[in-house]
Structures are given as structure tokens and as C-alpha cells.
Amino acid sequence: MEHGEILARLEATIAQRRAGDPSASYxxxxxxxxxAKIAQKVGxxxxETVIAALAGDRKELVxxxxDLIFHLMVLLSAKDVPLAEVLAELERREGTSGIAEKASRSN
Known part of the structure; x- marks a missing residue:
């Protein structure tokens, strides 16, 4: 299965469950x-992702x-920011040096 399909399905599932029963849906x-609570979970x-990376445990890092991607997508959904908008921003930055891109934001 294509990775984009997985993210699209996850985004749709999150959108569907947002207004569901809190006792039945995380x-x-x-x-x-x-x-604030969603943002806290992203943090x-x-x-935890950083700790796993430093510990050198590949399975734990994965x-x-x-978990980080999931919670970020929950946050984006809660703020009504479609993943496509984030992907478009990544596409816009493609081929641009990270140093140059960051410098362009500080002007």
C-alpha cells in the first residue's frame, strides 16, 4: 500500500472520530x-521519539x-488544517537548502 494512502486513511479516520463518543474513541x-491537551501529547x-533515537533502539524509535505522526495529525485535524496543506508546504520547500529556507522566514 502506498504511504500517501495510509496517511489519507488515517486523516479520514481521525476526522470521523473527532466528534465521537470520548468513552469509545481516543x-x-x-x-x-x-x-492544549492535544498539543501537550504532541510534545x-x-x-519520547528523541529519547528512542538517542537510545539507539530502532523498533522503539519506529x-x-x-505515535508522534498520529498525534500531530490529531492536532492538525483539531485545528482544521488538512494534511494536504502541510504536504504542499513541504513540496514548496523541496530543492531549497534548509539554511536558505529558514533564513527566508526570518526576514
Whole structure:
């Protein structure tokens, strides 16, 4: 299965579950707690991803990276930012030096 299809299916599932029953859906539970809680989870998963990377455990890193992507997608959904918009921004930056791109944002 193509990776883009997996992300599209995940995005659709998150959108569907956002307004669901918080006792039956983790996505609904997070959304019921608000943006601050969702953002906190993204931060926690980011930290856990860094720890796994530094520990050198590939399997753990893969799992934590998946958690991070999932929670980031929950956050994007909660803020009504489609993944396509993020992908378009990545595409816009493609072929541009990271140093040059960052410098262009500070002007």
C-alpha cells in the first residue's frame, strides 16, 4: 500500500472520530480535552521519539515516530488544517537548502 494512502486513511479516520463518543474513541477523548491537551501529547511524543533515537533502539524509535505522526495529525485535524496543506508546504520547500529556507522566514 502506498504511504500517501495510509496517511489519507488515517486523516479520514481521525476526522470521523473527532466528534465521537470520548468513552469509545481516543481521538474524541483528546478533542474533548481541547487543543492544549492535544498539543501537550504532541510534545510528549516528540520527546519520547528523541529519547528512542538517542537510545539507539530502532523498533522503539519506529513506534514512537508513529505515535508522534498520529498525534500531530490529531492536532492538525483539531485545528482544521488538512494534511494536504502541510504536504504542499513541504513540496514548496523541496530543492531549497534548509539554511536558505529558514533564513527566508526570518526576514
Amino acid at each position: 481521538v474524541a477523548k483528546l478533542n474533548a480535552k481541547g487543543i 510528549e511524543e516528540g520527546t 513506534g514512537e515516530a508513529a
